[in-house]
Amino acid sequence: MTPDDAPSQLFADLAEIARTLGHAHRLVLLEHIAQGERSVERLAELASLSIANTSQHLQHLRRAGFVVARRDGKRVLYRLGNGPIEPLLASLRAYAAHGRAEMRALAADPAAEGADAMSREELLACLGDNSVTLLDVRPTEEYALGHLPGALNIPLEELARRLAELPRGHEIVAYCRGPYCVLSATAAALLRDQGFRVRRLAAGFPDWKAAGLAVEAADR
Template sequence: MLSMVSAKIRIYEQFAELARVLGHAHRLELIEHVAQGERSVERLAQLTGLSFANASQHLQQLRRGGFVEARRDGKRVLYRLADGPILSLIAALRCYAERNRAEVGKIVEDYFDRLDQLEPVSREELVDRLQDGTAVVLDVRPEDEFALGHVPGALNIPLDELERRLTELPTDQEIVAYCRGAYCVLSFEAVAALRLKGFRVRRLEEGFPEWKAAGLLVEARG
């Protein structure tokens, strides 16, 4: 039978192993992409700029740590985010880093805050505004991510198509833009570009995965 001390150490060893699995920038980025919906290794490698072999190796590490799950679809292996408070764990890490790591705070200030200094729209506020029709929701992720799941009623205009599709956006309502998560540059750049064009626009706090994890309604294309 384990003693109280040895039981505690065994638990801490497991904590340390989970931290080790998360302790790689590519794995954190892969979690962000897998959180959008089920994706193939090929697509995840493309999105992250990794080789197929490298992406597969990182995903296997995440699977062994219980952060993602995999299934085979013919010759392809598809990955999805595992159950559990994974995004809450990442959010806690982000909040700690922004508060206690000077380099993180400087990057946020120099890049993200420069693009968008207005307070973002909270999930609760957006729910209310969707109900009373006082906001138009803009999803600036790629079309394949939008198809996997999106905020109900959202208009999908990927960032690289925004300039030529401005006429699809309303000029008499505030636009709420969102993308993959708190550090996804797509929504920051979309908001900055639209404000230069005279649109009233703010970002959604965090992104689609956090919206979904909060148990809010989601639409998907069949």
Template sequence: MAATGPKQAIYTSLAGIAQALGHPHRLELLEHMAQGPRSVEELATVAGLTFANTSRHLQILRRARLVDAARQGKHVLYSLSGETEVVSLLKALGCAGERNMAEVRHVMTDYFSARDALSPMSREELAEHLREGTVTLLDVRPEHEYSLGHLPGALNIPLQKLERSLSALPRDQEIVAYCRGPYCVLSFEAVAALREKGYRVRRLVDGFPEWKAAGLEVEVSPA
């Protein structure tokens, strides 16, 4: 048998990464870690998994060098390894699915488009509006995720608190809502709820991880 050449060695390593991505729970865990470093306990809670199951998925992702682990006090925090590359990889995977898989297109139409038929705002357009001060930026993620990092000047009102926090939102300025990423439902639900109340509101095309991965400015809340 011929010796394995450099190309085959590279493809073998890339196949290992693809195998690590090949589970919906691991894709969701990567989305959560894209918001910032999280402990196993936190990841298990937000993903609705057991501690043992979460740990097993994290070890698979770590062996593929997709995540790193660092001890902080009594906890081990997991974060993306090569954040920009991993976020870009997930984005490319989503684009391929939307283009090539009927099941993905059906979900996008039946759920996401049904809640927001308007074109979302691009990062470039939002950056221009932020420079001009012509929009109110609304982060509807949980407070902890917001504190780990958020878009500049964003107002944090988690989705479950939106109904009782409407007085904090302007009626005379367009609102742009964002959350964890392109398939996170939080911003879609926020847009639908605010439009019912008569607010002018659009959704950012993706979320915080993609904004950060693009090298755009982010803010971190003081500890």
């Protein structure tokens, strides 16, 4: 390859990456894998795909280096590959959100404004002085795979009957999977109706992890 060929090869490589990611099912699978290592069967269930279809998409992602696999007995488990994959997913989400009519409508919704989204930087400052209670409203399975340090896990469907576990005198910061996940906004609205002081984290767990910030996982 001559020096003049290098730019063309770079753009060819970028085009190949775009082709690999150019399928909604693959992006959905990557979003679930970003939460933590998952089996093919569980990924198929989460993505509402057949196991055969899921395996096919995972093989495409594997060949491109987006995921790696390991065998655990009869199961094959997938996790994200090496490299800045989580920041790439975060960038894709941010670009997709930019200018979308649905996102503009959400931003203009009074209930969404009332949720008072908190940035990562604000949350880090609050965690430093222990002034908030972190609430992870994702399913318990996802919490076990990884969560923000010190977060209390109450899945959204259990929140209404477990309000007594939350401190009334502390501000609550709810978080979930990210910008396209409505769990934290729904939780914030419920808690506000019950008289809690509550905000929601604008970014979700994958974005927090992609930023290189500390995370915890349940003992296995």
